[in-house]
Amino acid sequence: MYGALWRVLPGPIWLRLILLLILIAAAVYALFTWVFPWVDGIVNPIDVTVDQ
Amino acid sequence: MLGELLLTAGVLILLFLGWQLWWNDAIMASQQSSAASAQSAEWAEQARAEQSDTPAPAPEDYGDPVVGPAEYPNGESFAVMYVPRFDAPGTHDSVRQIAEGYGLDVLNSFETGVGHYPGTQMPGQVGNFAIAAHRSAYGGGMHEIEQFQLGDPIYIQTRDGWYTYRFRDFEYVTPDTVDVLAAVPHQPEAQPTDRIITLTTCNPLYSTAERLVAYGVLDSWRPASAGPPEEIADIVAGWED
Numbered sequence: 001m002y003g004a005l006w007r008v009l010p011g012p013i014w015l016r017l018i019l020l021l022i023l024i025a026a027a028v029y030a031l032f033t034w035v036f037p038w039v040d041g042i043v044n045p046i047d048v049t050v051d052q
Numbered sequence: 053m054l055g056e057l058l059l060t061a062g063v064l065i066l067l068f069l070g071w072q073l074w075w076n077d078a079i080m081a082s083q084q085s086s087a088a089s090a091q092s093a094e095w096a097e098q099a100r101a102e103q104s105d106t107p108a109p110a111p112e113d114y115g116d117p118v119v120g121p122a123e124y125p126n127g128e129s130f131a132v133m134y135v136p137r138f139d140a141p142g143t144h145d146s147v148r149q150i151a152e153g154y155g156l157d158v159l160n161s162f163e164t165g166v167g168h169y170p171g172t173q174m175p176g177q178v179g180n181f182a183i184a185a186h187r188s189a190y191g192g193g194m195h196e197i198e199q200f201q202l203g204d205p206i207y208i209q210t211r212d213g214w215y216t217y218r219f220r221d222f223e224y225v226t227p228d229t230v231d232v233l234a235a236v237p238h239q240p241e242a243q244p245t246d247r248i249i250t251l252t253t254c255n256p257l258y259s260t261a262e263r264l265v266a267y268g269v270l271d272s273w274r275p276a277s278a279g280p281p282e283e284i285a286d287i288v289a290g291w292e293d
Contacts, residue, residue, distance in 0.1 A: 001053055001056045001057070002056055028067065031064070031067060031068075031071070032071055032075060036067075036068055036071045036072070036076070037076075039068060040072060040076075045156055045160070046186060046188070046189060046190070046254065046260055047227065047254065047260045048154075048159065048184050048185065048186055048187065048194075048252065048253050048254045048260070048263070049154045049159075049167070049169070049184045049227075049252060049263075050184075050225065050227060050228065050229050050230050050232055050233060050252055050263050050265075051227065051228065051230065052228055052230055
């Protein structure tokens with residue numbers, strides 16, 4: 001999976017590394033902005049109250 | 053291929069925890085703190101506007117505290133809490149708005165963060181003013197609760213004035229111990245005579261297995277026209293910027 005991605009990226013190793021870092025940064029940005037807030041609304045909430 | 057997928061899943065879960073416990077926590081803490089200081093400043097401004105031109109000389113004792121309405125609509129913010137002990141070093145950022153109710157709309161909000169248990173008493177009232185907040189994540193309004201030391205002030209500001217409670221003791225309970233919310237904690241039948249505050253949050257840190265309860269007793273009260281308690285006057289004035 002990641003091997004295929006590495007082969008698809010063009011250019012010498014340094015360019016591929018930079019492209020890879022950009023891809024990772026974009027993925028983390030998308031996760032933090034859209035995916036995690038959405039997941040947070042689905043998983044069990046953290047409970048802080050006393051309740052019966 | 054399967055190994056790579058599993059590794060990816062592991063990294064995603066760690067990233068999510070990092071996002072929830074630190075990244076999103078820090079963003080929410082900062083927004084809750086700004087919203088609360090703006091609310092505090094608004095009330096301070098109102099109090100000054102309503103003041104007469106020749107304010108009466110400040111008495112030593114302002115009498116029994118004024119108690120606001122007995123209930124508010126769910127989700128409505130009606131008070132501001134400031135606990136200097138909860139401040140991050142060098143900041144005054146532990147200020148939070150208290151809203152009615154303890155649903156996720158209050159506790160996980162970017163605006164409020166602290167919830168008042170409906171049916172428990174109001175600030176300054178004889179009985180128990182009981183509130184809840186997160187200890188970790190979602191702005192962690194009570195993140196530093198275990199740092200409390202005997203006599204630490206808990207400032208509650210409302211439209212009517214400033215209520216200074218002082219921390220008295222901790223209690224560790226199971227999540228179903230609703231008796232801590234009674235007007236006299238653990239004695240639901242008893243007639244209250246003291247004005248106390250009860251803070252509840254989860255325990256241990258990063259777990260919800262138990263609840264950590266902190267009790268405080270009302271020490272003094274100042275009407276809004278008298279301004280904030282002198283020892284925090286400079287801090288409160290800083291919120292108006």
